[in-house]
Amino acid sequence: MAATVKRRRLPFSPWHLLLMPLSLTFALPLLQMVLTSFMTAADINRFPPRLIPTQLSLAGYQALFAESQILRWLANTVVVAAISIVGHLVLCSLAGYGFARLRFPGRTLGFFAMVATVMVPIQLLMIPTFLMFSRLGIANTLAAAFVPWLASAFGIFLMRQFFLSLPRELEEAARLDGCGTFGAFRRIVLPLAKPALATLAVFTLLGSWNDLVWPLIAISDERWYTLQVGLTSFQGTRRTQFELLMAGNVVATMPLLIGFVLAQRWFVASMTFTGLNR
Amino acid sequence: MVPSTLEAPRTRTGSARSLRTHRWRRTAGRAATGWAFAGPGTLLVVGLSIFPAVWAFLISRTRWNGIAPARDLGWGNYQRMVEDPELWESVRHTLLLTALFVPSSIAFGLVVAIALSQPIRLIRFYRTCIFVPFVASAAATGILAGYVFNPQFGSANELLRRLGLPAQQFLEDPRQVLVVICLIALWGQVGFVAVIYLAALQDIPKDLVEAATVDGASRWQVFWHVTVPALRPVTVFTGVWQTITVLQLFDLVFTTTRGGPLNASQTVVYYVYELAFQTQRYGYGSAVAYGLFAFTMLLTVAMILYSRRAKVEAF
Numbered sequence: 386m387a388a389t390v391k392r393r394r395l396p397f398s399p400w401h402l403l404l405m406p407l408s409l410t411f412a413l414p415l416l417q418m419v420l421t422s423f424m425t426a427a428d429i430n431r432f433p434p435r436l437i438p439t440q441l442s443l444a445g446y447q448a449l450f451a452e453s454q455i456l457r458w459l460a461n462t463v464v465v466a467a468i469s470i471v472g473h474l475v476l477c478s479l480a481g482y483g484f485a486r487l488r489f490p491g492r493t494l495g496f497f498a499m500v501a502t503v504m505v506p507i508q509l510l511m512i513p514t515f516l517m518f519s520r521l522g523i524a525n526t527l528a529a530a531f532v533p534w535l536a537s538a539f540g541i542f543l544m545r546q547f548f549l550s551l552p553r554e555l556e557e558a559a560r561l562d563g564c565g566t567f568g569a570f571r572r573i574v575l576p577l578a579k580p581a582l583a584t585l586a587v588f589t590l591l592g593s594w595n596d597l598v599w600p601l602i603a604i605s606d607e608r609w610y611t612l613q614v615g616l617t618s619f620q621g622t623r624r625t626q627f628e629l630l631m632a633g634n635v636v637a638t639m640p641l642l643i644g645f646v647l648a649q650r651w652f653v654a655s656m657t658f659t660g661l662n663r
Numbered sequence: 664m665v666p667s668t669l670e671a672p673r674t675r676t677g678s679a680r681s682l683r684t685h686r687w688r689r690t691a692g693r694a695a696t697g698w699a700f701a702g703p704g705t706l707l708v709v710g711l712s713i714f715p716a717v718w719a720f721l722i723s724r725t726r727w728n729g730i731a732p733a734r735d736l737g738w739g740n741y742q743r744m745v746e747d748p749e750l751w752e753s754v755r756h757t758l759l760l761t762a763l764f765v766p767s768s769i770a771f772g773l774v775v776a777i778a779l780s781q782p783i784r785l786i787r788f789y790r791t792c793i794f795v796p797f798v799a800s801a802a803a804t805g806i807l808a809g810y811v812f813n814p815q816f817g818s819a820n821e822l823l824r825r826l827g828l829p830a831q832q833f834l835e836d837p838r839q840v841l842v843v844i845c846l847i848a849l850w851g852q853v854g855f856v857a858v859i860y861l862a863a864l865q866d867i868p869k870d871l872v873e874a875a876t877v878d879g880a881s882r883w884q885v886f887w888h889v890t891v892p893a894l895r896p897v898t899v900f901t902g903v904w905q906t907i908t909v910l911q912l913f914d915l916v917f918t919t920t921r922g923g924p925l926n927a928s929q930t931v932v933y934y935v936y937e938l939a940f941q942t943q944r945y946g947y948g949s950a951v952a953y954g955l956f957a958f959t960m961l962l963t964v965a966m967i968l969y970s971r972r973a974k975v976e977a978f
Contacts, residue, residue, distance in 0.1 A: 398783045407775070408792030411850065415795060417818060418807050433824070434816045480704030489697025490690065499705050502712040504959050506911050508935040509952035512722060512945050513715035516729075533711055536704040566696050595800035597914040602940065613802040617918055620806065627810055634803045641798045649791060 415642070422446070422631035429627050445628030452629075454607060455636055458615040462594060462637075465531045465611060469593035470586050472535030477585060478578060480536070481544025482570055486556070496545075502538050507598055515602055529603035530611055534593045540585050547581035548574065580654070587652060594641060612637040716956075723949035733946070740950035750951060752926065753934040756841060757910065760930060763845040764909045769901055771849060772856025773894070777886075779857060780864050794854035801851075805918020808847045809834070834920055837927030844928055848915055852908070856901055863897040864890070899970040903963055910959055931955050 417436060421429065422445050424438040449455050483489075484496050514533075518524040523532065551574065559569040575582075597613040604610060610618065616633050623629055645652050723740055727733035744750055779790055796804070812819050812833040820830045833843045867890060875885045913932045916922060922929035922937065929937070931951065938948035 398781060400778050400781045400783055401785070403774075404778050404783075404785075404789045407778075408789045411796055411854070412792035414807055414811055414850070415799065417811070418803075421810065430816065432816060434818055434821050436818070476704035476707065480701045483697055483700030483702075487693070487697040487700060489694045489701075491694070492697060492701070495701060495705050495709075498709050498713065502708055504907065504956065504963055505712050505716055506932060506935075506952060506955050506959065508911070508913070508932045508939075509719050509949065509956050510712060510715040511936070512939050512949060513718035514711065516718075517715065536707045538708050541704050541708065566700075570700075591798065595802075597800065597802050597917070601917075613800055616800075616802045616806060620809075620918065630806050631810070634806055638799050638803045642795065645795060645798045646791060649787075649794075 415638075418631050418634050418638070421627060422635045424628055426626070426628060442628070445626075445630075445632035448626065448629045449632045449636070453615065453619070453633075454610070455612075455615060455633065457608065458610045458612045459636060461527055461530070461609060462612045465527060465534070466590055466593045468531045469534035470589045472531070473537065473540050473585055473589040474582055476536035477540035477544045478575065478582065479570075480541045481546075482548050482574065484541065485545045485548035486553075487566070499538050499541060511598070511602055518603055524603050525606050525609060526604075527609055530596070530600040530609075531593070533599055534589065534596070537589075537592075540589065543585060543588075544578070544581055547578060551577060583651065591641065719949045719952065722945050723947075723953055725946045727945045728943040729945055730943075736946065740947045741954075743947065744950060744954055749926070749929075750931075750934065753929045753931045756928060757930040757932075760841050760845060760912070761906060761909050763842065764848055765902060765905045767845070768849055768852055768856055768905050769898060772853050772901070773860050773898075775853055775857040776860030776864060777890075780861055793857060796851045797854040799851065801914030802918050804847060804851055805915055808843075808919050812843060834928075835924055837925050840920055840924065840928045844915060844919060847919065848909070848912065851915075852905070856905070859897060859901060860894065863894050867893045895973075896970075899966065903966050906962060906966070907959060910955065910962075 420436060420438060423441050423443070425440065425442040425444060428435065428438050428440075428442075480499075484492065515524065518529050518532075523529050555573050555577070556569045559573045560566075564572065595613060596611070597617065600611045600614045601617065604614060607615075607618075616630075616637055619630055619633055722733070724736055724738070725733035726736050726739075775793060779786065779793070799807075811817050814820060814830065814832050814835055817833070819833065823830060831839060834840050871889055871893070872885055875889050880888065911932055912930065913936065916928055916930055916933050917936070920928045922933045932955065935948050935952045935955070938944045938951065
């Protein structure tokens, strides 16, 4: 009898012994990042190091906003992410649908060429892309940061897998009712693709917001930095100002972190979705 | 082309010629519609990789600093790779990092997924904690790691001190740096692997586990003989994915050590970056990048072939 009562109350499980220290190891550094951003330099240099600040200080943020163009970088990053998401949603869903459902000459070749690009290391593309962007006149502008993010092999592949899983009858019914290919896609297929589109949007947001390599190479004008490039530019010059570095980290990380915690179910469902649609 | 199901059955009424033009028109129409859908996205993706990749190959056969005219070297850069000790050092670091990271991220991710699939209290809190680092960028992670692993006042050494263990140099010790980078990468990636395994665990038919239990299998036996084989496709997928990720791992190295100390964390991708953008050796940098590309491709193809032969349907 005791066993049933216990089961209902969820007794202490040995799994807690694994999960509790593990979760703290994963979450504490981020908490420390936030706490350190509110510390005074004196608190940071104290020995032994402390997790909780003795007094709340905004010195790090004041220095950050006064000495860098962080708000501008934030705006740049938001613009890049927004354009990337719209680009991905439009181009990847169209291409994914084309590869999943339409038969046309060159389809197989096009699809394989597209998927094969995943294996090409970015480092191979850095030099020619930099040269190409320079000649097109978009190096050192925001376009350099978002053009590579307008579509991706991953996104097209993800959408294709989703469309393959939809029953064909839906579109055939729409076609019989007089819809064209595009009409059937837009009115019947796309509304059903909301979970896949949400996943794509989440991954594009994470990827474009956190991208470092492309903007690092293509943008040298401080006005057009994204947050990530701005952060790494602090590294060389302000190695000792940890309150400022952490404040910058908080500004760059918090929007996505808060978004994740608020919409966790949805976020994890998105991740799960990719796992299932491998 | 394979005839589509929508194609009208052949009629005997039209002449052969009109039938041909009719067919041609239909093919052209299909091509136009198909490419109208697939074209823009594919063009962008392929255009931003195949075209630069071909260009990179041309560059890899020259000596060029981006300003002075390029000098044709033929296969010279590739020959030079063979006897470049710095390259082999970075290959060694990359392989070591891969050997550390890929198995541990898979094993660790699986254990975490199994732990997170238990119906216990606080499970949502645990899931949030373990997943949240995945959202942080490599730049933020690198800066944060520099703080946590700082030998003088970092909390990692403080933790060791409280446990009565000797303080470490971490990122500043050539013998430890790759292990520490691997730990930082795990911190960011384990949540992702765990989520993929969590989803796959839910897909394992319950009666399979029950049948094994009824037959007298212990929990450990169920794990080894039911769970692990059922997860094999996901494991192959994750293995390939994590291998490509770690072979191309750049931003974390850039933001933690920039290849140091004493080049101890210089990986192949970091070496390429340094060749190209620090010392302006575009030609040699491209050649090394091609070496990495060839290696990645061989490895991926081998893993896919293996999984096909082992009848794992991961791709």
